[in-house]
Each structure stands twice: as structure tokens, then as C-alpha cells.
Amino acid sequence: MDASSSPPLTAASQIAVELAGITKRFPGVVANHDIHLSVRKGTVHALVGENGAGKSTLMKILYGMQKPDEGTITVDGEQVAFASPGxxxxxxxxxxxxxxxxxxxxxxxxxxxxxxxxxxxxxxGARKKIREISDRYGLGVRPDALVEDLGVAERQRVEILKVLFRGARTLILDEPTAVLVPQEVDALFGNLRELKSEGLSVIFISHKLGEVLSVADDITVIRRGTTVGTAVPAETTPRQLAELMVGSELPTPETSESTVTDRAVLSVEGLTVYAAGGASLGVEGQPATGEVKKVLDDVTFTIHAGEVMGIAGVEGNGQTELIDALIGTKHADSGTITFLGEDITPWPTRKRRESGVGYIPEDRHRQGLLLESPLWENRILGHVTEKPNAKGFWLDPKGAQADTRRIVEEYDVRTPGIDVTAASLSGGNQQKLIVGREMSHDPKFLIAAHPTRGVDVGAQAQIWDRIREARREGLAVLLISADLDELIGLSDTLRVIYDGKLVADADPATITPEELGSAMTGAASGHLEHTEDAEGTEGTEAVEATEGESDAR
Structure with missing residues (x-):
């Protein structure tokens, strides 16, 4: 690992893309300063750095979305100037x-x-090409499906296919594994190796340092807007890479002590939700036989004060509908939701929020922020009637502004001020603002959907610490995450959701990410036991629960 030198010199004919001396300034902020990056043909080049380090800005410059104030871009040995993504x-x-x-x-x-x-x-012709690319890279994309009906993982695969459809030779992948289970990550990495073998180049942006070291041929580290060094994956550990990125050790989500009490905070009994329109979709998104499709099927569970219950599942198996039903944006067709002993099934979203339900949404841009509004207005979002945002019937802008400054300081939201728009922040800083907003109202129950998606190792540690701290004080948490290490490390209890049903449960103290990922594909049900055979090979065994045990769980 070299923390001071520039990338090694390579024959110009072997360089797919080269950025030299890139500088980009915004009002009050220098996003990039004298950045250098050389991407060799037929390689995966990882770009790592903490949130706000300037990674996304640099890639937007390479993709023609923004123009650099200084520096040059060279593609296949020819200096270019991009006026647009086109x-x-x-x-x-x-x-x-x-x-x-x-x-x-x-x-x-x-x-x-x-x-x-x-x-x-x-x-x-287009449909044939889409199928050809989808089959070739195992993307499983349905050409006639409506995008609004797709889960996050499916949307990502559509984006990858869209890029390949246009004949890209250099692919920029920004946090491509954030929504994938381990088996899907392995499949993606297999696809990347196939792309490499055909001479394509991949710029891989990720905060999962173990993945970076396993898939990358070269690594460039940027910190505070400038390149601080390069790393050779074979000679670097995740701990060393984290230190180069943020100057600290790699955090862990592990929770040692138990704080679970016997006081039920949220109880869900027989919760069932039908798909919009009532009919299930067959091949190519066409109605099948008109039968009713249940996106949530008789879901039952209880979360106690001081307990984090993790839900593991491949995207699109009912997690989104479960969140919507709990927060009140989707009607429960049958079943009951009880919060602190009171039936809240018919309650509107605002009443649930005012009563102590916190919400970190799975998509911060679509559900968590007003991107073109200043940070202090985003502080008000979802808590319009509550202090410090309101006095009686009236909004209190000064109160909201003062509290936004407190959140910015306490949660280390990197911003020049509270009057900049949410869109001007990096993804991780947007997430810290949302977490700060929700935790500031002392929720009794928190829905945390992918709370650390797209944030760096330092911000991850801060968010985990906040959740653990609130858990010690009696917060009940429903944790939904595609990061299985996060699920296993933070959860007191673990449930697996598949096709709208809770099909299995596991002990976070013994289950491995691989075993959990296997159960998420529907390969196991009941209680998952960690096993090891005579030859030392590890695996899982599904132990069918008795009726009494099942009810207890």
C-alpha cells in the first residue's frame, strides 16, 4: 500500500480512462482538488473514500454531468471534453x-x-437485445415490467443493463452491492470478471472494503476531495484501507450486551396485504389467472422495548409493503397492528408519527428528503406538528433552524450551512441528517430500512452507535437491511421473509451471512441451526418448530 505516490505509470495504450489534476468548486466548498486517476483496460478499479470525499462529484465529471474547473480527461489516449452525458x-x-x-x-x-x-x-429489435444482455449477464430483467413495480435490486439491474445496451466500454458502478445478498454479490463479481475478460473496464465505488479488496485490481483512495494514495489489494487489509480512508479502524456492528425486556412495544398479528389491483402478475408483467396476490401473508411478530428485530430477505419479498403497513402509507387488508397496547391499524401516518413511530426510509431521495429544499426545512419533514418545528398551530422556523444546527454538529453532517439544499450533500451526509431528525424525537419504535446504505465506515459507526444507545434506553427497532453483517451484528432476533411470509428465524449469535443468504432464497424454513459436520464443513439445518415454539417466536 502506498499512501503518498501517484498511480503507477502504465503504457498509454493500456489506459482506458485517465483523469489528471481535476478540480471542482461549488459555493462554499471545494469538492475535488487536483485529483489523479488512471484506469487500466480490462480491470476493476476501485475508488474509495469517506462520504463527502468527492467520489460522486469526480464520477459526474467523468460522465459529463458536470464540468471540471481545472484538469483534463483522457479516454483511450485522446483528450476529451464532455458537455453532457450523451x-x-x-x-x-x-x-x-x-x-x-x-x-x-x-x-x-x-x-x-x-x-x-x-x-x-x-x-x-430492442426487446431482443435486452433479453440477450439480460441472459448473458444473468440480470433477470423483464422488458415489459413497469419500473414503479420493481424492487430496489431489480431497478439496479435495469440500470446496469441500460448501460450495457448503449455499448459502454467503461462502466462506473456507484455502490453496486448495497442492495445485494452475498450470493448475488458473488454473481455480480462473476459478471465483472466476465466484463474484464472482454476488455471492458469498471470503476467500482464502494464502502464495503472487504468486497473492494476481493474484486478490485487497483484501488485509489481519496480523502477531503483529493487523492491521498493507491493500494494493491493483495497487499492490503480492510483495516489498513479504512485507516487510509478515514484515519480510523474499521467499525463493527456487533452488539455484546442484551437489553431486551419483556415489555411489548409493537405487536403485529395476522397482517395481510394484497397487491395493488388485486391480481397477480404473470410473465412479462401480464395478469396471470386473476387470483388474488398477497404481498404480505399472515405476518405475525412482536418487538419488545430494547430489542432490535432484523428482517432478512431478498428485495421484493414484502419488506417494502411491511414498512408501508407499519408507517400507515398502505392499508392493511386484514390483521392488527398494536403499538404500546393500543390498536393503531386504522390510524393515519401522522398520528402514528406523533405517537412515537420513527422512520428511516429505504430510499432517502424518494421518501426521506425534499432535495431542493434547505436542510432546516428537511428537519421539519415528517414532524410538522411537533416541537421544535411548531408552536401550537404555527410552524416555528427559528426553532427548526436552531435544532438543525444541533443535528449537523452532533451527527457530523458535513455541510457549509443549514441553508444549502439537501441535494448538495453527499449521500452519507443526507443519511446522517435523516437519522438525526428521527432520533431527535425520542421514538418508542423505529423502522430502520437500510440505515447505513451508501455511507462510509465512519458514518456507519456513528449510526450504529446511535441505534445501540437508543436501544439501551428502551427503543424497539425493526431493522431491514441488505447488509447481512449489519443485520447479524445489530439484531437481537432475526426473521427471514420470503414471498410475503416470515418463513424462518435464526440466532444472530451463531448464524453466518452465507447461511442467512441461503435461507433468504427460500432454501430453508423453521428455526435455522448452525451446523458443522464431521469434516468441519459448516452449514445450516432447518429445525421445524413445534406449534407452541412457533407461537412463542
Missing amino acids: DAIARGIGMVHQHFMLADNLTVLENVVLGSEKLYGIGA
Whole structure:
């Protein structure tokens, strides 16, 4: 690992993309300063750094979304200047953003061909090409599915396919594994190796340092807007890489002490939710036989004060509908939700929020923030009637502004001030603002959906600490996460959701991410026991629960 030198010199013909001396300034902030990056052809080049380090800005410059104030971009040995993403696409550069750029009201096919209608048309030719790419890379994309009906993982696969459809030779992947289980990560890495073998280059942005070291050929580290060094994966540990990134050791989500009490905070009994429209969808998103589709099927569980209950599941198996039913944005077709001894099933969302239900949404851009509004207005969001945002019937802007300054300081939200827009913050700093907002109202029950998605190791540690601290004080937490280490480390109890049903439970103290990932595919049910055979091979065994045991769980 070299923390001071520039990337090693390579023959110009072997360089796919080179950025030299890139500097980008915004009002009150220097996002990039004299950044250097060389990406070799046929390699995966990881770009790592803490939130706000300037990674996303740098990639937006390479993709033509922003122009650098200083510096040069070279593609295949030729210096270029991009005025738009269209220019970058024409030079074979494609980007899959951390927050997807898809039109919800269009189909997958329409999203993929949008702006590239001349390549394969908009009908049979385009559909054939989409199927060909989908099959080749195992993306499982349905051309006629409506994007608004897709889960987060499916949307990501559509974005990857869209880039390949346009003939990209250099792919920028921003946090591509954030929504994947271990088996899916392995499949993605297999795809990346296949892309490499065909001479394509991948710029891989991630905060999961173990994954970075396993998949990358080269690593560039940036901190506070400038390159601070490079690392050779074979000679570097996650701890060393974290230290180079943020100057501290790699945090762990592990929780040692138990704080679970016998006081029930939230009880869900027989919760059932039908799909919108009532009919299940068959192949290509067409109605099947008209039967009613249950997206949540007889879900029952109880979360106690001081307990974190983790829900593990592949995206699209009912997690989103469960969140919607608990927060009140989706109607429960049957079953009851009891909060602190009171039936809140018919309650509107605002009443639930005012009564102590906190909510960290799974998609901060679509559900958690007003991107073009200042930070202090986002502090008010979801808590309009509560102090310090309101006095009686009236909003209290000064109170909200003062409390926003407190959140910015306590949660280390990196921002020049509270009057900048939420869109101007990096993803991790947006997440810290949301967590600060929700924890500031002392919730009794917190829905935490992917609370550390897309945040760096330092911010991860802060968010985990806040959840653990509130848990010690009696907070009940429903944790939904695609990060299985996070699920296992933070949870007191673990349940597996598959096809809208809670099909298995596991002990976080003994289960491994691989075993949990296997159960998430529907391969096991009942109580999962960690096993080790005579030859020392580890695995899981599903032990069928008796009726009494099942009820107790």
C-alpha cells in the first residue's frame, strides 16, 4: 500500500480512462482538488473514500454531468471534453448511479431505449437485445415490467443493463452491492470478471472494503476531495484501507450486551396485504389467472422495548409493503397492528408519527428528503406538528433552524450551512441528517430500512452507535437491511421473509451471512441451526418448530 505516490505509470495504450489534476468548486466548498486517476483496460478499479470525499462529484465529471474547473480527461489516449452525458456515452462511458435514474411510469424496455431509440428501435429489435444482455449477464430483467413495480435490486439491474445496451466500454458502478445478498454479490463479481475478460473496464465505488479488496485490481483512495494514495489489494487489509480512508479502524456492528425486556412495544398479528389491483402478475408483467396476490401473508411478530428485530430477505419479498403497513402509507387488508397496547391499524401516518413511530426510509431521495429544499426545512419533514418545528398551530422556523444546527454538529453532517439544499450533500451526509431528525424525537419504535446504505465506515459507526444507545434506553427497532453483517451484528432476533411470509428465524449469535443468504432464497424454513459436520464443513439445518415454539417466536 502506498499512501503518498501517484498511480503507477502504465503504457498509454493500456489506459482506458485517465483523469489528471481535476478540480471542482461549488459555493462554499471545494469538492475535488487536483485529483489523479488512471484506469487500466480490462480491470476493476476501485475508488474509495469517506462520504463527502468527492467520489460522486469526480464520477459526474467523468460522465459529463458536470464540468471540471481545472484538469483534463483522457479516454483511450485522446483528450476529451464532455458537455453532457450523451458525449460520455458516445465515448463508451456508462454510469449506474447510487440513486437510480429511471422513470417510474415507464416500462423497463422504455427506460432502456429512452434516448437511444436509433440503436435497436423501440420494438422487437430492442426487446431482443435486452433479453440477450439480460441472459448473458444473468440480470433477470423483464422488458415489459413497469419500473414503479420493481424492487430496489431489480431497478439496479435495469440500470446496469441500460448501460450495457448503449455499448459502454467503461462502466462506473456507484455502490453496486448495497442492495445485494452475498450470493448475488458473488454473481455480480462473476459478471465483472466476465466484463474484464472482454476488455471492458469498471470503476467500482464502494464502502464495503472487504468486497473492494476481493474484486478490485487497483484501488485509489481519496480523502477531503483529493487523492491521498493507491493500494494493491493483495497487499492490503480492510483495516489498513479504512485507516487510509478515514484515519480510523474499521467499525463493527456487533452488539455484546442484551437489553431486551419483556415489555411489548409493537405487536403485529395476522397482517395481510394484497397487491395493488388485486391480481397477480404473470410473465412479462401480464395478469396471470386473476387470483388474488398477497404481498404480505399472515405476518405475525412482536418487538419488545430494547430489542432490535432484523428482517432478512431478498428485495421484493414484502419488506417494502411491511414498512408501508407499519408507517400507515398502505392499508392493511386484514390483521392488527398494536403499538404500546393500543390498536393503531386504522390510524393515519401522522398520528402514528406523533405517537412515537420513527422512520428511516429505504430510499432517502424518494421518501426521506425534499432535495431542493434547505436542510432546516428537511428537519421539519415528517414532524410538522411537533416541537421544535411548531408552536401550537404555527410552524416555528427559528426553532427548526436552531435544532438543525444541533443535528449537523452532533451527527457530523458535513455541510457549509443549514441553508444549502439537501441535494448538495453527499449521500452519507443526507443519511446522517435523516437519522438525526428521527432520533431527535425520542421514538418508542423505529423502522430502520437500510440505515447505513451508501455511507462510509465512519458514518456507519456513528449510526450504529446511535441505534445501540437508543436501544439501551428502551427503543424497539425493526431493522431491514441488505447488509447481512449489519443485520447479524445489530439484531437481537432475526426473521427471514420470503414471498410475503416470515418463513424462518435464526440466532444472530451463531448464524453466518452465507447461511442467512441461503435461507433468504427460500432454501430453508423453521428455526435455522448452525451446523458443522464431521469434516468441519459448516452449514445450516432447518429445525421445524413445534406449534407452541412457533407461537412463542
